[in-house]
Amino acid sequence: MTRDTGVEHPPARRPPAGADDGVVFEARDVRKVYHMGEVDVHALRGVDLDLSTGEFMVLLGPSGSGKSTLLNILGGLDVPTSGTVRYLGHDLTEDDDRALTRFRREHVGFVFQFYNLVPSLTARENVALVTEIARSPMRPDEALALVDLEDRLNHFPAQLSGGEQQRVAIARAIAKRPDVLLCDEPTGALDVETGVVVLEAIERANRELGTTTAVITHNAVIADMADRVVSLSGGLVSNVRLNETSVAARELKW
Template identity: 65%
Template structure:
């Protein structure tokens, strides 16, 4: 494994107190390498989204440590966490969160206007196969195209890490496969570490590693010696 982009040690997140305390994460130890594609699988409430939110600087652990490369995220002030998110993390969610009154190009430009050393909006859209659709509004795009605009927006600032929470959850299989193709293309062309939460077990086949979650812990780690292409998936 190459140099870790994330290192978690005894990472724990609890909610409540006393007898009603819930461990969303329970002493998770983990390393994720630069340029890896990692899929997180497990039932709802197993800790996947909590881990993703802590990695993205959207939440903080109750105890334990999490490092991004050589930066310990655990004790950062809010302003420092905001800078970390801005400079290093791209987010892709199940719902696209596009501005309906802006074109695809303009939605991506919202990020490029504030990022340090961004790629051009048209360049980001071309990476996800939407160079011919950049001047269309969200209502003129299919669900899969809107999700690819969201991916282009996330990668336009050249993040080190792409955190994806159910990116195909609202899509049919054909459209979902195109979205997975876009994510894998970004990983391949830009070297972006890509972490995908999904309930769709088929998607695990495109990953370098699969982390299975249960009850706030990683119950099993699977390494795929051969990764399948997105076009080979069925569900």
């Protein structure tokens, strides 16, 4: 199932996982400490991680393992307490707020567990939020067609089911044709059936648009979709697993 998006895309490239060439993200000894009132929370205790171009990576771990923190740092939403994060060789930890904003605007698509749609905007307008500020975006209706929501353009989030809302969020994330797509528990609030539909949309973005993708989940089943599965626990990488063959989203069951 392919769609003509009107723009040429490089074919999806799936380099062998762990290859040194085409590294998008390079995180080294990343640590993050939160000060919560009187206690310090060590969310990350020295994480090393690479993410390659076009790769589909799943970050697996229980709550509190630091996976969201790591994803936020990769996406420039947060800065580590120490350590370095390079994006295509550029050190993000050196960037100020303005540079990080530009980085997110130009390169990163985010999908969150609770969708984070603007409730006062329709599906189309939520996507337009991105297309209006991106450099060479799709049209909002195109992006929504990619997630099979072409007939829900003018619905407000409150008029959409959870799965539909998450697909709007995915459309919003991919409409800018991001270089990386970062998804934080995208199916966390959804049932299996809906979750699969959402994962298919992410999968398509990865396969068809060649977007480097990282998905956070605590659901081990989803990990089968990935090229590579990185497990986090207690703020450290506890295990890295390469999937010889990845399972298509529609075949997942949990």
